[in-house]
Structure formats: C-alpha cells, structure tokens
Amino acid sequence: MTTVGERPAQGFENNDMKPVGHGRMLRKEDPRFLRGKGHYCDDVQLPGMLHLAILRSPVAHARILSIDTTAAAAHPKVKAVVTGAALAEQGLAWMPTLSNDVQAVLATDKVRFQGQEVAFVVAEDRYAARDALELIQVEYDILDPVVDARHALDPSAPVIRDDLEGKTNNHCFDWQTGDEAATEAAFTAADVVVVQDMVYPRVHPAPMETCGAVADYDRIDGKLTLWSTTQAPHAHRTLYAIVAGLPEHKIRVISPDIGGGFGGKVPIYPGYVCAIVASIVTGKPVKWMEDRSENLISTGFARDYIMRGQIAATKDGKILAIRTDVLADHGAFNGAATPVKYPAGFFGVFTGSYDIQAAFCKVTAVYTNKAPGGVAYACSIRITEAVYLVERLVNCLADELQMDPTELRIKNFIQPEQFPYTTRTGWVYDSGNYEPTMREAMRIAGYDELRREQAERRERGELMGIGVAFFTEAVGAGPRKDMDILGLGMADGAELRVHPTGKAVVRISAQTQGQGHETTFAQLVAEEIGISPADIEVVHGDTDNTPFGLGTFGSRSTPVSGGAAVMVARKVRDKARIIASGMLEVSMADLEWVKGSFHVKGDPTKSVTIQDVAMRAHGAGDLPEGLEGGLEAQVCYNPANLTYPHGAYICVVDIDPGTAKVTVRRFIAVDDCGTRINPMIIEGQVHGGLADGVGMALMEMIAFDEDGNCLGASLMDYLIPTALECPDWETGFTVTPSPHHPIGAKGVGESATVGSPPAIVNAVVDALKPFGVRHADMPLTPSRVWHAMQGHPTPSF
C-alpha cells in the first residue's frame, strides 16, 4: 500500500511537477515526429505494391464522347486501366456523398468540373502510372460551364446534374431558419438598418499532406485493409460497406499519422474508392497519393457563400434583429460533410453573441461546374461564414452609429444569467460570460492606447486599423436525436482497460491529425483514474481496434470523444471502488478517492492504490460477491447538447499607402473553451487558426476563369501565409465551463479560424476609414485594398 505524493495546489498548470491529470505536458507523439519516424499514408510500403494515378478532366463541363485506353493498357509497366464504364458494370461508377447526393467515382456521361476523375491507371511504380495517363485518349464535347453561382439559376443556364432524374435546373436545396414575420416587424420598427453584401470566397484547407490511400484486399479471406487519409475512419468503413457491398467486418480502415486535415479529409474521395477497386481487380496492394494540384482542384473546398446581411437597431445601439440571404455555391456535387438536418451546417448561429428580438435567414444552394465540398477548413460546419457575417454587420452598424465597436458589442451581449440561452434560431447556448472575455482582450491589447495611437497616425496620413471580433461557436456535434450523417449518429465510443500492473490502454473513436490526442486523452483518463498519462496508451485511427464513432472534425473530439474518455474512466473507477472496499474490508461509503488511491475515511494509514486494485482485479484473490474479474469498461457517449466556446479577438494592421499592402502588426486572441486540459496544446490550436485567418482574410482564394479553369491549382497560385505574414500571436483565456460536458470542456480546434477573419477584415476596413470604405471583400490583397482606396468595389473574380 502506498500513498500518493504531494499534490499540487489548485490551478497549478505545469504538469511536469504533477503525477497525473490536466495541465501543460509535452506531447507523447512528438518523439517519432522529431526523428522523421511518423507513419503517414505515403510511408506505407507493402510487398508487391502497385501505384495508382488518376486521369482528370481538363475542362469544367463536357460530354464524354469516347475514351481510348488501348495505348495505356499496352504500357509494359501498367497492370490495369479502368474507366467509368468499367465501374458502371460493377455498379460502382457513382457513390453517395455525405449530404445524400451522389458523386461520380469516375465520370461516365459528363465531366462536371475541371479536375474530375475520368479514369485510373495501376502500374508498377508511380512514375509509370503517370506516364500511362498521357496515353489515354479522351474525346470531349465541350459544354458551356456554370461558373458564377449568381447565374446558376438563370433559365438559360446549362443543367449540370442531368444525371438526376427530372432535373431541369441547377438548384441544390433551400433552407431557412428563424421567424420571417417577426424579423420584418423588428426591421420596420428600427431606427437604423444597415445592409451589406459580402462574399466569403471559396478557399481550400490545403493540408501539408495531400489525400491518399493504400488498399490491400486479401482474396483468400476477403478482407480489405485500407490505410487512408481520413478524419472519420469508422464512418468511412460503414460507407465502403454500403457502396462496395463488402461485409463491414471484413473492412479495416486505418488512419495512420495524418499530415493535417482541417475538415478536408472528412469526405470520401473517388481516389479512395479507386484504390479499393484497383486492389480487388489486381489482387495486389495499391497506393494512390494525389499531388498538390489534384488536392487543390478536386478535394473539399470551403466557404463560397455569397451573403446579403441586414442588421436593425435602435439609434442608441440596441440591436433588434438580423437577417440574411445566402447564395451557396456547392459545386458539381453536394459533398458537404454536415448533419442531415442541417444542409447549411450550423450557419443558424449567425445571431452571434447578441441578445436580439428576431432573426431570419434563407439559404439557397446551387450546383456549379466546380469541385464539390463546402464544409472544410476548420469551419465548425459553416460557423465561419455565420460569424463573419454577424461580426462584419455589427462593425458596419458601429460605423453607422459612430459607436466604438467594443462598446456596441458589450451593450448587446447575452448576459451571463441568461444561459442556457435559446437563440432566435433555436440554438441553446450552454454557458457563457462574454464581457470579461472582451475586457481581457482589450486589456492585453491596450485598446484605449491603440485608439489614441491610431488618431495620431491618421493625423500623419498613416493607415492603421484596429479590428474587433467576438464569436460564439457551436461545436461537438452532436446529440443523436438531432444529428446524424447518412443515418449514422454522432455519438462516440471509448474503451478503457487497466492492465494487472496498473498501466492502461484507452481506445477512442476520434483520431488525431495533429491535435495531440495521444497526449490529451491520456491526460483526460489520468485525471479520472489517477494513473500517470505516461502509463496510458491511447489507441486511435484503426477501426479494428477502436469503438465506433464519427471521427475528428467540427472541434468534436474533446466535447464528444473526450466526454466518452472521461465517462469510461469513471466507470472503471466505480468498479475499482467496489474492489477496493473488499480489499480494505470497509463499505464503499467509507472510502475516499484521492487521485490515484482509495483511502478509508478517518484512517489515513489504510489505503490501496489503483495499481493495487488492478492487480487484485486480475489476481487469484477473492473479489466482492457477484463481481467479474478484470478492470475495464466501455461506453458510448451521446452528448446532451453542443458546446459553445467563445472568444474576443483584436487585430492591429498597418497598410502601406503606396502599395496597399496589409501587415498584421498584432493579434490578440482571448479564448474561452471551458475547462482547459493542456494549455500548451490549446495555445497551439489557437495559433494555427489565427494563421488560417490571415490566409483567408488577406491571401487565399480558389478562383476560376470564365471557362471554369481553376486559378488556384498550385501553391504558386494559392497563397498560404508563411512565417513572414504572421505576427507573434498574443493569447489569453477565460474559463466558463460547459454545464453538461463531464469535465466542462468545450473544444477549441476551430475557434480561431472562425473568429480571426472578421477581426482582420474589420481592422483593414477601419484603417481605410479615411477613404470612406465601409466594406471590402476577402482576400484583401494589395490590389483589392488599392481598389477600395480608389473608391471601387471589390473586383468580382
């Protein structure tokens, strides 16, 4: 029997001094990455492995007249050439998307976007596979493309989806939320109404690792093993079973180390299916890795929302109502990864952090001749668009009323005593205390001093801007009664086994793409059962070895899978208590849990550690009557609600009046993600999202020319921030726990991506105030800022 060493005082954040639990702790996954020993998809090498390359459409819209694969098939290193027609014979030419649409695996009738998959080659090495693509002859009858979503519903627009029976236009879906009549009444009664059109352009998550897969189909036992760049291995397994007709227990999906996902690795891409088909056809393992251009032109884009926002207020700055019309460009197939009931994702939280009387929004989605996708790039399932809309509108209102943007926000915040707060569009915010978060950001920034400096600089003709944004996120999808993807509920499983010597393994359904699950999930379990995180192995990303769950996206790991990890640890601890009561021969009520051991109340000399209990659970000694041996448990955690993190961001920019180049001088981010598990990892998540914001606000856009050619098809054309465009981020935090999450944690992965773009745009617009600019659309490149300074609206490309 041992006693636990001295425990740190409350609020101690350095875990190096603490045997177990929450706090700063270096990452358990780092040692392999530091040595170049990470194991990513393209690192998988199997004996006899073949390589697959995909022939893609060079045009945006065309009918396929013929495909001649003779020369490619005759290439000495080629093992197979497969077209859509061949797949159609097996019923595999089309597959369901995550939004209940269908998408071509390989085109059979038409190509519908530039970069669409047309045929694939399997060859002995990756260069030969590419060579053979050049030998395939495709004859296209080129059709007019639909490039501008604004004209997709014109009667004269060509119909893209003529594969859908009876389809006579490019309408994808309509969705609305809120109370239209009440909103109209509030607008009619308002003193001030501000209307602003804004575009959230198409961007791309562009993770450093592109998408790929290695499929290995064993013809003898009929088992398919698929290593793939997926953020949702379990969901993918089920969908492969449905699409390919393979029995689900014969499919093992392994998501190895993933080089960043950002939502772009949630959908199933045709390449994965092609790799599976290729392995079945050839009887060999087959690797497919797309290159950067393929990644940018064909995998899940993000945003592409054309919005008209309206905000109504009293003349003294009380916001009354918000409404918006959205035209959503979904590309050629509706491939958005979003819960079924929410075709526009969680855009419904566009009322933001404000207590208002009425709200209404209408989203119309259309098909265009562009790549499918829509929900990616750390967007919290369309909350990026919602937060951008409301935070730009509030700033426009502040301009109109000549109020300080912080003062206007604070005046309209939902108050702490109003939580749980039901918004006018029906979302139940779990908890929040907004003003302290805003004040903390203002304190760190030295807000008043910044405003004084700005006034002085303006006197000198210098262009300095201060941008403010405040966001409320809705993350952790989600409660089963409300949320599913293709009928799969969004709960998460967890299994925990404590071995006889008191070491443990926890198996989780979420997996990491860099978020550090192997560390934080060990910490979550450690905090509950008193075993050091170093002694807890986290298993993830392998469907044969982990319980079912929907995966890592929408900041859902901590809110959902993290909840599961905590609950399974508590279940194990409950069993351990029963065993401990037998060992100490006292009733359970007489036991006190001090992290890591059970003590007899009033007798500090009598205690057993969790390790003692583990050995007893597996040993030969008696256990309390009716109790099975072993010390393990499993749960499936169904969250009661989403969690609602919030944050206050302040950005300071300088604009060169000669070149119109924007420099982000400072960025202050104060996040409230509820209970904090590992502050080092939280800070890292926030930093990454802030850089995303710099990219989207100032640099990144997937643009198209009038023929539908993608103009962002390489990293020379699609600009991503480097270390030189990013400042040294200044972060802070407040803590408002979630009332329903087992430890009060809320999730943080996407907060900064959601909150930073409006802060930066607000700063740029603020800097351009002397030019009478009220709005300019992202990305605020020097040319766009220059246009704005000349009084011209943002160019339409």
Place this chain on the structure above:
Amino acid sequence: MQVTMNVNGNEVTGEIEARLLLVHYLRDHLGLTGTHWGCDTSNCGTCVVWMDGEPVKSCTVLAAMAGGRKIRTVEGLEQNGQLDPVQQGFTECHGLQCGFCTPGMMMTARALLDRKPNPSEHEIREAISGQICRCTGYATIVRSIQWAAAHEAASAAEAAVADASVTVDSVGVGGPS
C-alpha cells in the same frame, strides 16, 4: 543509371531512372520517409534536406544531381542517440502538431543556427519563410528555434567553463606536456 551519394554518413549506390526526384529516391528507394512530399513546386518546403551542407528542396532536385554529394536528412539530425537541440526545442516549445512540415523546418533551422548561432526573430522567420506550416501559425516554431539557440549558447558557455577548468587543473599539476 547508377548513382552514388553519401546519405547521413553512409555511402549508398542505386540504380535509378534519370528523371527520379531526390525526394522519391530517399523515400521510396532508401526508406527514409522522414522527408515528405508536399507540393512539387518548391513552395511548401516539407521536402527540405541538406546537399553538401545547403538546405535544398528535394522535390526539385533530381537524384542524379545528388551523385557524389553529401545528403543529410531528418533521420541524420540525432547524433549518437542524442537529439539535436533543434529537435528538443520543437518538442519543448510545441513547434509541431501534425508533424508533416517538421522535418523540413528542423533541417532549415539547423542550417540557420550553424551559420548564425543567435538569430533575431525576424531572421528566423525569414529563414523558414520558404516553408509552410498549416498547424502552428509559426510562433511556436520560432520559439523552438530560439530555444535551441539559447541552449546551444548555454552548452557552449558550459563547455568553455569546463575547458577553462581543465586548463587550470592542468596548470596545477605542472601543465600539459
């Protein structure tokens, strides 16, 4: 064609196609998968290795061009079971998340510190500006490199003190022969 090069101190010879990229030679032929393939256009820098001491983007170097040269990859950073201070800095300061850009970042960082042991923040940012990280927002990478610089400086100072004390001791026993 046949190519011979020195990789992390070992001479290797391989039969290759003339068009084979160095990144694919290292990864697919030698199994050194720590060097990654990210963009094909020299923009992302996840493929950075050293060629004769200079950081190069191995996606735009032919394996044939590396013939007769010394290549150092991330697998060659650790020496005698000791992590390089740059590697230590990256874990201490959370300079990596998904780990995909990390090898290239560390190779560039090591080259920078070899030339300039005490770089300014701006010099660090400039040095890694040919490389992209999608996870960290760069601040922690900068701190990681600063950590390595500071610890190398401290080690050098310790070594100098140790050397000095050896000299004193030596003097005490009559001086070195």
